[in-house]
Amino acid sequence: MEIFHISAECYPVAKVGGLADVVGALPKYQSNWGHELRVVMPCYQTKFRSENDLECVHWGTVKLGGFNFPFSVLKETTDKLGFELYLIEIPELFDRKEVYGYEDDIERFMSFQIAVLDWVIGRATMPDVINCHDHHTGLIPFMMQHCYKYHQLSNTPSMITIHNGLYQGQFSFDKLNYFPEFDLTHVRLLEWDSQINSLAVAVKCASAVTTVSPSYLDEINYSANGLESLFNLVRYKSRGILNGIDTQVWDPAQDKMLEKNYSIQNLEKGKQQNKEVLCTLFNLDPTKPLFSFIGRLLDEKGGDLLPQASALAMSENYKEINILILGSGSRQIENQLNSLLSDYKGNYNTFIGYNEELAHLIYAGADFLMMPSRVEPCGLNQMYSLRYGTIPIVRRTGGLKDTVVDFGDDGNGICHDQSSVGDICYSIQRAVSLYDNKEHLNKIRKIGMSTDHSWEKASQEYIEMYNLILNKI
Template sequence: MEILHVSAECYPAAKVGGLGDVAGALPKYQQLAGAIAKVVMPAYQTPFRQQHTFDLVHQGGLWLGHDWYHFNVWKENGNSLGFDLYQVDIPGLLDTPGVYGYPNDTERFLAFQVAVLDWLNEWQHQPDVIHCHDHHTGLIPFLLRYGYKYARLRDIASMLTIHNAQYQGQFGWDKLYLIPSFDLWKSGMLDWGGAINPLAAAIKCAWRVNTVSPSYMEELLRSANGLEGLLNAERDKCSGILNGIDDKVWDSSADPMIDTRYNGNDAAKGKKANKEKLCERFGLDPSLPLFVFIGRLVGDKGADLLPEVIGRSLEAHPGKLNYIVLGSGDAHIEWMLQQARQHTAGHFAVFIGYNEALSHQLYAGADFLLMPSRVEPCGLNQMYAMRYGTVPVVRTTGGLIDTVTDFGDKGGFGIRFFQATAGDILHAVGRALELYASGTKFSKIRKTVMQLDHSWDKAAQNYLHLYISLK
């Protein structure tokens, strides 16, 4: 079986969030399971592209409305990711240093999808499945069904994975002319809420739809940023498959990015050494429990609550805990965190930006990972943290429900709270401090979480079974 993943991100070539991690790991594990898995993504001007060599495998051109663009498809020739990686280069559109956030994102990702389909049209053979990820690739299932020039691709199974339904890629009908010619009687398949909605179109047109955790699928049937009715109408073809993590990359016993490597048998010693290194860097006391937040500083992640939580918890437990925040995002949240640092000197540090090596060191050195997410389709950070013996403190939502059981419940090993409010988070922090002070119980939980299996092996098999059902 041959699967072509189409994604806007793929770690380590380009990553903004969990989508990049999934697109960089799932194909590798599918290869190990005996399938042929490939990824095609835009050719952003990232360090990865500059540090690797590529072979030109296709040249073409496309109309985007009234504008003509030349495009190249390049294949990374070292197989460094464990699968074939292709990058679509469209000068003037995709040759950007960043992934998202440009005024012409609609045109950029539409051109990317057209280039991918034009390239596939030239293949002498066809993949069995085209696996689309999020709205950036959402028009592909529609064009496979109704695009005139893609008629020979019509029998290829298409699948959509929703990583985050909050972002749907809507644009106005005044840009309909940008889409390659199709049966106009099918225009309604593009529409949702009076706009062209790529995510809605993919839900309607893909052969199967899945979300990145079972609980997130159930949540979307109730609340999906306006898509609830559509998902309920299409629920027979929808399911949830929990993401995994690459346990070769996230391995405390072999991680080249952390200061001191360790396993479950010497976790206390190893984490102590890594915490000391972190605290030396940020001017914190290593004898205190360390809470960290790693991720995008946006409302969906509950990051706007952090300044209040940090300030109030340090008032309630003076001199008894430390915080480190790593991330970037909303400028106002970044500013609030910088301001909070001025009033919590010696117990709080913040690093604004993206730093992969520092994130690994934080997982290795922290005692608790804080995830107060309002929306968390799956969540990978909590699984990374547990691989390093860091106890997750999470809100009860989405994939956090599927991966973290509260230590107060039978067989529990984490801390969960229900509301994305400062009060609920503060209560959870208080419980974490009590757990930390328990000594033996905390050490046992730390050892337990390191032994949990969240690898991609099971998820990769679940996807392969789903692909087989399409035929």
């Protein structure tokens, strides 16, 4: 089967968050099953772009309303990522450092989607399946079916995978002329709440909808930033498939970003050595339990609760715990977190920004990883921390509910029900007691380390879904 994944991010090419991890790993595992995998994404101004050999396989011009943007399709020549990688280069719109956050993001991603389809229809054969990811690629299923110039793709099945339904890519009908010509009787497919809503369009038009965990699929039926009723309507073609992790990239025994590699056999010593390096770097006390957070500092991740929860936990356990926060996002949360630095010197620190290497070192060196998310479609951090013997402390929601079970129920982590300062602090208290009982602590660490979260099984579930929409089942 020839499968195309269309995405705004893919690790190691360009990463903002978990979307990149999934699109960098899932196709690799799918190609192990004998399928032909292509990943298509925009060509940003990244280190990957400048350090790799790319060959131009196609060029053309995207017509977007009254604008014309020349584009080329660049193929990575070695296929070293385990799949064919194609970068859509539209210099005027994507030759920039950041992936998102520009005023013309609508024009950028609309042009990207048009360029992808312009190129695909010029190839000798059509793909068997097109798997779109999140709202940046959500207009593709509509354009394949209804834009005259893509008629060769009108019978090709498409699937939308929702990594985060909070972001929907809405824009005004003033930009309707950006679409290549289509039969206007279908215009209602574009509309949700009086706007063009890219995610809603994909959900309506794709042959199948997947979410990145089964629990998240249940949740979006009653909480999906305005799309609840739509998700109810399409339940018949939806499935929740729990993300896996790339066990080659995330392997404490081989991870080059660690100070000391380790496995389940020498986990205590291995973790301690990484912890010591981390504590030296951040002026923390390696003899005390280390609690961390890695991620975007936003309300959806419970980031707004971290300053108060950290302050309370630090004062309740004066000099008995360490907290280290790695992340960026809301300026207000960043400032609040930094304002605690002087009060808890020696036991508390932050790194405001994005740092892949540091994230790996934290997964290895921390004792507990906090994820007080209000919304978590799947969450990868808890699976990385389990693999590195770090105990996740999670709020029971979405994929966190599907992957972490409280140690009180013979599970692999610590769970709480509310995204609240009280629940976080209570969990920290339980973790401190657990830390004092090394035998119990190591038992739980080992449960986490021996669980298989690889993409092996989930990549098959995606193939099953493709077969379903190809009517092969």
